[in-house]
Amino acid sequence: MEFSKGHGTENDFVILPDPDVRLDLAPARVAALCDRRRGLGADGVLRVARTGALLDAGVLESLPDGAGADDWFMDYRNADGSIAEMCGNGVRVFAHYLTSHGLETRSDFVVGSRAGGKPVQVHTSGPVSGEVTVDMGVVHQLGESSATLDGRVYPGLGIDVGNPHLACVDAHFTGAALAALDLISPGFDPGFFPHGVNIEFLTPLTSGSVDMRVYERGVGETRSCGTGTVAAAVAALKYDGVDEGTVQVRIPGGAVQVRVEAGRAWLRGPSVLVATGTIDDDWWSALA
Numbered sequence: 001m002e003f004s005k006g007h008g009t010e011n012d013f014v015i016l017p018d019p020d021v022r023l024d025l026a027p028a029r030v031a032a033l034c035d036r037r038r039g040l041g042a043d044g045v046l047r048v049a050r051t052g053a054l055l056d057a058g059v060l061e062s063l064p065d066g067a068g069a070d071d072w073f074m075d076y077r078n079a080d081g082s083i084a085e086m087c088g089n090g091v092r093v094f095a096h097y098l099t100s101h102g103l104e105t106r107s108d109f110v111v112g113s114r115a116g117g118k119p120v121q122v123h124t125s126g127p128v129s130g131e132v133t134v135d136m137g138v139v140h141q142l143g144e145s146s147a148t149l150d151g152r153v154y155p156g157l158g159i160d161v162g163n164p165h166l167a168c169v170d171a172h173f174t175g176a177a178l179a180a181l182d183l184i185s186p187g188f189d190p191g192f193f194p195h196g197v198n199i200e201f202l203t204p205l206t207s208g209s210v211d212m213r214v215y216e217r218g219v220g221e222t223r224s225c226g227t228g229t230v231a232a233a234v235a236a237l238k239y240d241g242v243d244e245g246t247v248q249v250r251i252p253g254g255a256v257q258v259r260v261e262a263g264r265a266w267l268r269g270p271s272v273l274v275a276t277g278t279i280d281d282d283w284w285s286a287l288a
């Protein structure tokens with residue numbers, strides 16, 4: 001069973017090409033694969049198949065808005081095996097993988113996700129490094145909520161980028177204060193976020209940039225979260241009293257650019273393909 005490994009600003013993924021949708025991605029299997037001691041290790045899994053093939057196999061129930069049966073679909077799973085609607089870093093890595101492996105010859109195409117079709121523009125696609133912009137679509141502001149961490153309450157803005165986020169801007173944060181945070185299991189209001197939430201902690205905007213850390217639903221702390229950077233950019237702009245602009249979001253794994261305009265967002269950033277290899281069939285089968 002073939003795999004590739006890649007990351008977008010150090011948010012890392014095992015990529016599983018599965019054109020005929022033969023793989024059973026049971027949560028226990030995904031969790032073992034993503035485990036950094038038992039398996040290959042990753043924040044998530046990206047299954048590569050066409051949308052129509054996933055529909056025929058019963059993995060998807062209906063065509064997502066904005067995606068056709070012939071479009072590639074990023075079937076994303078979190079490291080704990082749960083399914084999430086969308087992954088911004090994942091879409092960049094997915095588009096880079098498709099183009100660098102010759103599965104897609106266009107530089108502008110649509111990647112399907114459970115949050116709808118996401119148009120991508122592949123700026124560069126080498127065997128190792130790529131650069132991709134993702135049209136993340138409409139960003140919905142859900143209102144105010146708060147996170148708790150280490151006995152403190154952090155007010156934040158609920159944001160839906162296809163998946164749920166709580167972006168907490170705090171005037172007391174500097175890059176150094178953020179780096180010193182003990183980011184373990186922040187609390188949130190389950191009434192506000194009944195399906196769980198990804199939580200971002202960030203500085204206010206300074207010269208067009210923010211620093212951010214993230215605790216992801218279904219994973220834990222990651223070194224970057226693409227949808228989280230979009231939520232952070234929207235929250236930082238709102239904190240400054242504006243609703244449009246371009247923000248550089250610095251995360252522990254690097255930096256990305258987010259453009260927010262007319263209620264929509266575009267995410268631009270790097271992708272790195274690290275390895276390809278073979279997963280032992282006996283190991284995989286024994287996990288069922």
Ligand SMILES: N[C@@H](CCC[C@H](N)C(=O)O)C(=O)O
Pocket residue numbers: 011044078083084085086087088089090163164198216217218219222224225226227228
């Ligand atoms: N790392 C991703 C987001 C992955 C999904 C998230 N953990 C969730 O459960 O919603 C990104 O780059 O956006």
